Each structure stands twice: as structure tokens, then as C-alpha cells.
Amino acid sequence: MKNHSKIDFQTKCVHSGIDEYEYGSVVPPIYQTSTFKFKSAQHGASLFAGEERGYIYTRMLNPTIEAMENAIAELEGGHKALGCGSGMAAVHTIFGALTQTGDHVVCSSAVYGPTTTLLNTIMKKFGVETTFVDTAKTDEVKKAIKPNTKVVYVETPGNPTLCISDLKEISDIAHQHKAMVVVDNTFMSPALQNPIALGADVVMHSLTKFLNGHADVVGGIIVVKDEQTYQHFRKTLNQLGGVIDPFNAFLVHRGLKTLxxxxxxxxxxxxxxxxxxxxxxxxxxxxxxxxxxxxxxxxxxxxxxxxxxxxxxxxxxxxxxxxxxxxxxxxxxxxxxxxxxxxxxxxxxxxxxxxxxxxxxxxxxxxxxxxxxxxxxxxxxxxxxxxxxxxxxxxxxxxxxxxxxx
Ligand SMILES: Cc1ncc(COP(=O)(O)O)c(C=O)c1O
CATH class of the missing domain: 3.90.1150.10 (Aspartate Aminotransferase, domain 1)
Structure with missing residues (x-):
């Protein structure tokens, strides 16, 4: 959307991520294709080399998915976003991108159950340790941070206890220790809470919930603040492979209009x-x-x-x-x-x-x-x-x- 800085959130919901389309279509066409034809061997090579921008393969980038990603990045006040096949695919991509063996994570003790399980099983298996604390008590976050803490992961309000954590205070503490703050904003949606404005580095949502809003899609999204983080996450998502399908991205984009x-x-x-x-x-x-x-x-x-x-x-x-x-x-x-x-x-x-x-x-x-x-x-x-x-x-x-x- 052009000239959007002064536009109200409600108007952004209707117009974000919308561009000029072929035949004057007012909604993004569904590019339900796995792959995109190159104009020439040279064109294909330069797309892969990153010398030219364009679409190659839907796991890497797809125009329908990208329109939905741009809309949510704008609603969250982020730089860019990455559509994932589920909220859990987004959580996995985040930890895949931000941690490695020997790293430590501080996580809210009241988070969506499978997030806890992912940290306690798969991430632990790869040598990433997690300390779960009541992030509603900022002091507990401070105490839990270690020299190898790379991520402070907060879900607020937490699922299902609805504990509320102070995102500004937590972000200040985490940043003093050079740890990144990731916020699961699923329960609030960008209509009610914008973690990036409060200091968070990365925001995720299960799109399955309020953002789509119609109980007919499973999806996830990661919103980041800068191009470098975006490129790193895009590579990780491409490798882990948990991308959203174009039709589901279309449905989410439609749902956003009434968010x-x-x-x-x-x-x-x-x-x-x-x-x-x-x-x-x-x-x-x-x-x-x-x-x-x-x-x-x-x-x-x-x-x-x-x-x-x-x-x-x-x-x-x-x-x-x-x-x-x-x-x-x-x-x-x-x-x-x-x-x-x-x-x-x-x-x-x-x-x-x-x-x-x-x-x-x-x-x-x-x-x-x-x-x-x-x-x-x-x-x-x-x-x-x-x-x-x-x-x-x-x-x-x-x-x-x-x-x-x-
Ligand atoms: C707060 C929260 N985060 C993440 C998820 C995971 O999302 P998904 O079911 O889309 O994988 C859920 C699912 O209920 C959730 O409630």
C-alpha cells in the first residue's frame, strides 16, 4: 500500500499487501503453482545468484504468499514477514535460525504446550537448553539469563493461563545481555498489541487463530525488524521447508481485512x-x-x-x-x-x-x-x-x- 504512514490500522487491514494486479483484479490472484518458468537459462541463473529479483519455486517465494507476508509485516510494524505452514513450523524455524548447540533459551513457563515440548525434546536433542520461568515476573527473567542465552521467548498473554509479561522491561533486560526477544503474539493479534514497538526483535503468530479468523486454515508467520535477519530466516525456512501453501495464504490475507x-x-x-x-x-x-x-x-x-x-x-x-x-x-x-x-x-x-x-x-x-x-x-x-x-x-x-x- 502506498502512502500508508498516516492511515489507521482498520484501513491498513483492508489495504495492506495489496498491489496492482493483472486484469485489474482488486485482490491478489492465487498463484497455485509449485514452480515458475524462467525466460532463459541466463534468467534462471541470475535469479538463483540473487542478481535479479523474481520467483523461482514456491518453497522459496511465491507472490500470493508474499502479499500476505507484506500485509502482516505492515500491520505488526515490522520490516518483512515469512509465512509458515503452521504456528509450530514458525516456532521451529525461529529456534532453527537463532540457536545452535551450546546455546540457552529463556522461555515463559505458560506457553502453548507443543512449544514447551519442542524446546524440551527436539531443541534439547540438538544441545539447546531452556530455562522456563514465569515471565510475568521480570526479575525471574533477569535471574535466568546466562552468558550463552541467545533467545528470550515470551508468550503474552500466555496460553492458557493468560499471564501477562512486560515486553518493554523484558526487552531491555534481554538486550543488555545481547539476547534476542521473540514474542508469540497469537492471543492479541497486531490489532491489540505490537511487540516490535515495545522492543521485541521477532514476532510470531499462529495464523490459524485471530489473523485468519475463520477456523479453516493452519498457518504461521514470523515478522522481523531488518533485512539481515529476514535473509537469515528466509534461508532457514527454505531449508526446514515449513512454508505455507498459496491458497492458505490467500485465505489468511482475506481474513486480515476484517481483523x-x-x-x-x-x-x-x-x-x-x-x-x-x-x-x-x-x-x-x-x-x-x-x-x-x-x-x-x-x-x-x-x-x-x-x-x-x-x-x-x-x-x-x-x-x-x-x-x-x-x-x-x-x-x-x-x-x-x-x-x-x-x-x-x-x-x-x-x-x-x-x-x-x-x-x-x-x-x-x-x-x-x-x-x-x-x-x-x-x-x-x-x-x-x-x-x-x-x-x-x-x-x-x-x-x-x-x-x-x-
Ligand atoms: C499461542 C499459540 N502459539 C502457537 C500455536 C501453534 O500454532 P499452530 O497450531 O498453527 O501450529 C498455538 C496453537 O494453538 C497457540 O495457541
């Missing part, structure tokens, strides 16, 4: 639902970045523009009560993932964070009874009515249990 208005609705509805749940007699505890009772409410207020669409809670009666709730909802769908237009509910300890093991889960604050909700864009009254009838069923089940025991 700003979707995020507005996610935030509005989640706030209303969280306030309603907080007062419900069956709630043991609830965490939502928009509630004043959130332990890191003030950090959130400093660094995000809205509290997002994710809520976690535990019912009185723990896992058993949570299971009845999950089995009783009608509009909320019992499914993993998040950030789509439809509301979802799931149980991290037995689903998304199962692979971490109980010990690591509890260390990260992921209790066995924790239930995670992704608030979609349906009418909030319908969503509350659905939760109300599900909680009524929990009450009936608990009363029955009580009668059996007296």
Missing part, C-alpha cells in the same frame, strides 16, 4: 462474558485481561489496546464440573484452537497442553480443572444464555452427587 472489526467484537463480548462469569456462584476463579481482578491487569493496560477474546476459569468442583460444562454447551463448540468467529471451549490439561506432562503444566500454573474459552463474534446474549444453561446443568449434576452422598 480490526473482529477484534473489536471479540474484546467487547469477552469483557461482558467475563464480568458475568465473575459474579456466577459456580466460578472458583476466572482470568481475563480486561478484569481488574487479573493479577497483571496494570501491565496489560500499558501494552495492549484491548484485552482480547480469551478467558480461562475453573469451576467449583474442578475438572468434573468443567467436564459437565463442556459437555452441556450448545453454541460454544467443544474444540481446541481459538480466535475464530465461532466460540470454542476446551480443557488444556487433557487437550492442548497434554503433551507437556502434568509437572510442567502445574509449574506453568495450568491446573487440572482449568477450562479455556475462545469468545467468537456471535451475539453476546446468545453466548451468555448458552453458558447459563450449561452452568445450570453443572448445578443439577452437583446436587445429584450431593444427594447420593447423604
Amino acid at each position: 480490526a472489526i473482529r477484534m473489536e467484537r471479540h474484546c467487547e463480548s469477552a469483557q461482558v462474558i467475563a464480568e458475568w462469569l465473575e459474579k456466577h456462584p459456580l466460578i472458583k476463579w476466572i482470568r481475563y485481561p480486561g478484569l481488574k481482578s487479573h493479577p497483571h491487569f496494570n501491565i496489560g493496560q500499558k501494552q495492549h489496546k484491548g484485552p482480547g477474546g480469551m478467558i480461562t476459569l475453573e469451576l467449583k468442583g474442578g475438572l468434573e464440573a468443567g467436564r459437565v460444562m463442556m459437555d452441556s454447551v450448545n453454541l460454544f463448540q467443544l474444540a481446541v484452537s481459538l480466535g475464530g468467529v465461532e466460540s470454542l471451549i476446551q480443557h488444556p490439561a487433557s487437550m492442548t497442553h497434554f503433551s507437556m506432562g502434568k509437572e510442567a503444566r502445574l509449574a506453568g500454573g495450568i491446573t487440572e480443572g482449568l477450562v479455556r474459552i475462545s469468545v467468537g463474534i456471535e451475539n453476546v446474549k446468545d453466548l451468555i444464555a448458552d453458558l447459563e444453561q450449561a452452568l445450570e446443568k453443572v448445578k443439577i449434576a452437583q446436587n445429584k452427587q450431593h444427594e447420593l452422598h447423604v
